[in-house]
Amino acid sequence: MGLSPRLTGRTIARAHHSPAASAFLRKIEPLFAGREVTGGPLLLATILALAMTNSPWAGGFERFWDTPVTIGFGTGEVSHRLAEWIDHALLPLFFVIVGADVKREMAIGPLAHWRSAAFPLSGALGGMLVPVGLYLAVAGGTPAQPGWGAVITTDTAFGLALIAVFANRLPAGLRATMLAFAAVDDVGGLLVIAFAYSGAIDPWGLVVAAAGLAGIMGLRRIGWVSSVPYVLLALLVWGGVLESGIHATIAGVLIGLTVPVQPRLQQHAFAQRVQRRVDEFRDAHDAAEGADDDEEEHRHRERAEERLGYLHEMASATREASSRLIEVLTPWVNYIVLPLFALSNVRIHISGDLLSMIGGPLVMGVVLGLVIGKPLGFLTFTWAASALGLARRPDEVTWPMVAGVGALAGIGFTISLFIAGLAFGDGEMREAASLGVLLASVLAAAIGYAILRHCAEPRHAAEAPPEG
Numbered sequence: 001m002g003l004s005p006r007l008t009g010r011t012i013a014r015a016h017h018s019p020a021a022s023a024f025l026r027k028i029e030p031l032f033a034g035r036e037v038t039g040g041p042l043l044l045a046t047i048l049a050l051a052m053t054n055s056p057w058a059g060g061f062e063r064f065w066d067t068p069v070t071i072g073f074g075t076g077e078v079s080h081r082l083a084e085w086i087d088h089a090l091l092p093l094f095f096v097i098v099g100a101d102v103k104r105e106m107a108i109g110p111l112a113h114w115r116s117a118a119f120p121l122s123g124a125l126g127g128m129l130v131p132v133g134l135y136l137a138v139a140g141g142t143p144a145q146p147g148w149g150a151v152i153t154t155d156t157a158f159g160l161a162l163i164a165v166f167a168n169r170l171p172a173g174l175r176a177t178m179l180a181f182a183a184v185d186d187v188g189g190l191l192v193i194a195f196a197y198s199g200a201i202d203p204w205g206l207v208v209a210a211a212g213l214a215g216i217m218g219l220r221r222i223g224w225v226s227s228v229p230y231v232l233l234a235l236l237v238w239g240g241v242l243e244s245g246i247h248a249t250i251a252g253v254l255i256g257l258t259v260p261v262q263p264r265l266q267q268h269a270f271a272q273r274v275q276r277r278v279d280e281f282r283d284a285h286d287a288a289e290g291a292d293d294d295e296e297e298h299r300h301r302e303r304a305e306e307r308l309g310y311l312h313e314m315a316s317a318t319r320e321a322s323s324r325l326i327e328v329l330t331p332w333v334n335y336i337v338l339p340l341f342a343l344s345n346v347r348i349h350i351s352g353d354l355l356s357m358i359g360g361p362l363v364m365g366v367v368l369g370l371v372i373g374k375p376l377g378f379l380t381f382t383w384a385a386s387a388l389g390l391a392r393r394p395d396e397v398t399w400p401m402v403a404g405v406g407a408l409a410g411i412g413f414t415i416s417l418f419i420a421g422l423a424f425g426d427g428e429m430r431e432a433a434s435l436g437v438l439l440a441s442v443l444a445a446a447i448g449y450a451i452l453r454h455c456a457e458p459r460h461a462a463e464a465p466p467e468g
Contacts, residue, residue, distance in 0.1 A: 038157050038161055038334055039155065039157040039158040039161050039413075040161070041334055041335050041338065041339045042157070042334075042338040042339060042341075042342055042413070042414065043158075044339070045338070045339035045340075045341075045342035045343050046342045046346050046438075048343065049342050049343045049344075049345075049346040049347070050346060050348060050350075052343075053346070053347050053348060053349055054348075054349060054350050058349070062347060064082070065081065065082050065083040065343070065344040066081050066082070066083065067081065067082045068080070068081060068082075069081070069082050069085050082344065083344035083345060086337075086340050086341055086344050086345075087247075087248075087249075087341070087344075087345070087418070087421075088242060088247075088248040089238075089248070090336070090337045090340060090341070091248075091249055091252070091337060091341055091418070092238060092248050092249050092251055092252030092255075093252060093329055093332065093333055093337050094249075094252065094333045094337055094338060094341075094414075095190070095249045095250075095251075095252030095253045095256065096252040096253070096255050096256040096259075096325070096329060097256065097325075097326050097329055097330065097333060098156075098186050098190075098252070098253060098256060099252060099253035099254065099255065099256020099257045099259075100256040100257075100259045100261075100322040100325060100326055101156075101179075101183060101186075101256075101326070102183045102186060102187060102253075102256070102257070103256065103257050103259065103261055103322065104261045104322055105179065105180055105183040106183070107261045107262075108261055108262075109176070109179070109180065109183075115391070115392055116392070116394075117180065118385055118390050118391035118392070119177065119382055119385065119386070119391040119392060119393060119394065120177050120180035120181040120183075120184060120382075121180075121184055121391075122381045122382050122384070122385035122390070122391055123177075123181050123377075123378040123379075123381055123382040123402075123405075123406070124181050124184035124185045124188065124378075125184075125377075125381055126376075126377030126378055126379075126380055126381025126382070127154070127181065127185060127373075127374050127377045127378040127381070127406070127409050128152050128185065128188045128377070129377060130373045130374075130376050130377030130380070130381075131151040131152065131369035131370060131373030131374055131377060132148050132151060132152060132369065132373075133373070134151075134365070134368045134369045134372060134373040135147070135148045135151045135365040135366065135368070135369040135373070136148055136365075138361050138364050138365040138368060139361040139362055139364075139365035142361045142362075143429065144360070144361045144362035144365060144429065144432075144433075146423040146424065147362060147365070147366065147419075147420060147423045147424065147429075147433045148365075148369075149189070149192045149193070149196055149197060149419040149422075149423060150366055150369075150412060150416045150417075150419045150420045150423065150433055150436075150437060151365070151366055151369030151370050151373060151374075151412065151416070152185070152188055152189050152192055152419075153185055153186065153188070153189035153192075153412060153415040153416055153419070154181070154182050154185045154186075154374070154408075154409045154410075154411065154412065155411045155412060155413035155414050155415070155416070155441070156178075156179070156182040156186070157338075157414070158408075158411045158413060158441070158445060159178055159182065159405075159408040159409065159411055159448070160175065160178060160179065160182075162408055162445060162448060162449050162452070163175050163178055163405075163408070163452065165449075166452060166453070166456045169456035169457045169458075170401065170452065170455065170456050170457075171394070171395070171396035171397055171401075173394030173395055173396060173397045174394070174397050174401050174405065176394065177394055177397060177402075177405060178405050178408065178409075181378070181405065181409065182409075185409070186415075189415050189419070190249070190250060190253050192419065193247050193249060193250065193418075193419065193422065194246055194247070194250050197247065197419060197422035197423060198245055198246040198247055198250075200245050201244055201245050201246065202243055202244045202245050203244070204243070204244075205240045205241065205242070205243035205244025205245065205246075206240065206241075206244045206246075207240070208236060208239065208240030208243065208244075209236070209237045209239075209240030209241045209244065209251065209254070210240070211236065211240070212233045212234070212235075212236035212237035212240060213233075213237055213254060213258065215229075215233040215236070216230060216233045216234070216237075216255075216258045217258065219233070220258070220260065223264075225264075234255045237251050237254060237255055238251040238252075238255075241254070247422070249418075259321050259322045259325055260320055260321045260322065261320050261321075261322045262320055263317060263318050263319055263320045264317040264318075265314060265317035265318050266318070267318055270314055270315070270317070270318050273314060274310075274311055274314050274315075277307050277310050277311055277314075278307075278311065280303075280307050281304050281307035281308060281311070284300045284301070284303040284304035284307060285300075285301075285304045287300040288300035288301045288304060338414065341414070341418075342417075345417055345418070345421055345434075346417065346434060347426075347430075347431065347434070348431050348434050348435050348438070349431060353428070354428070354431055354432065354435065357428075357432045357435075358435070358439075360432070362429065362432045362433055362436060363432055363433075363435060363436035363439070364436075365436070366412075366416075366433060366436030366437055366439075366440055367436050367439055367440045367443070369440075370410040370411075370412050370416070370437070370440035370441070370444055371407075371410050371440050371443045371444050371447070373410075374406055374407070374409040374410040374444065375403060375406030375407045375409065375410060375447075376406070377406075378402070378405065378406030378409055379399075379402060379403050379406050382402060383399070398455065400451060400454070400455050401451075401452065401455045403451055404448050404451035404452040404455060405448070406448075407444055407447040407448035407451055408444065408445065408448035408449075408452075409444070410440060410441070410443070410444030410447075410448070411440075411441045411444045411445050411448075412437050412440060412441055412444075413437065413438075413441045416437045416441075417434055417437055420433035420434055420437060
């Protein structure tokens, strides 16, 4: 996570002119400028939504998001509120990234091998079971019971952003552990959405979605490269899942899981294939530069352009499709999708009645599940797996660091707010659940940050140049 290499160089250069500003920007960079999904724009949108919901303009603000939007074709039409369209049509883009990330972690990341996967896998299992157990212990048998799913998931963006704040002061294995844990955690949350919070299932919708997925896999099998058919089939999958009654975010995950994580052309094969074309390009370019007339120059330049096109395509083939897709979607998800989700879904009216629910089973269940249950489950299950010889703690990662990751896992936020909406719809119960998620996320972030700051190497030691 972080800026591109060129932007990083520019930031280093500017640090000489304004050290104070540079230090501040380095602190907030992981929240806004990462190459992965970051939490800064979402945080600002949440603050704005809270301010607007509790302002004199609250009525107009909420009516805007409740505006009916109808899409029709022929005699058929689909109508939802604007806020629901954001959930159904835009939020799946975030879950495409989640699905692609999960597949990459399982195929070529820490989850690819059992020994390395067992540590975050056991932590994720504990990080789901213990929070749900604590929540049901507090809210079971009450009207708040349906909200148990809100304590299952972790907001990966915020957790990774807070780890990135410490840059090279923490071992690289810690970030990999957090990412692998979050990947398994996301799978759990998606299964909960699919099976616990979806309505009646329309089998014909599932048939349409399955046909779309089969089409995508068929195109992959024959080596089709152009993206247009894949986009059309992805829309078919989305429409089928939406029509089936399963929440459309599951379509995003399914699409993400179909994206290849291996390049079409390995780098060693690239070197073998392009050398002749590089030589031909150089010859054509030199010939164009020394041409005696315009027609001859034009012919050589066309030949050079053809070779460049070949080289461009071959270079593109050395990069896996999942990385390219995530790179394209991430800015849109960071700055459009997630902020719109927060603006349209965070509706917490601060009032005496709502604040009186803080001690109630719903808010307390969410706070205890995320702030206590997540780190407790993560730490105890990973310790037990390690003690039994089933898992191995990553090199240089200490148990206090593991506790810090467990604390950061209590930042529920995006998917927790989403599940709260699925569990309670609109109304006071949803507001109370959202309030609990926000309170728990702030507490978990503060605790996790404090633990990792204590564990991190002193800045001067981490930034010291290597000897020799």
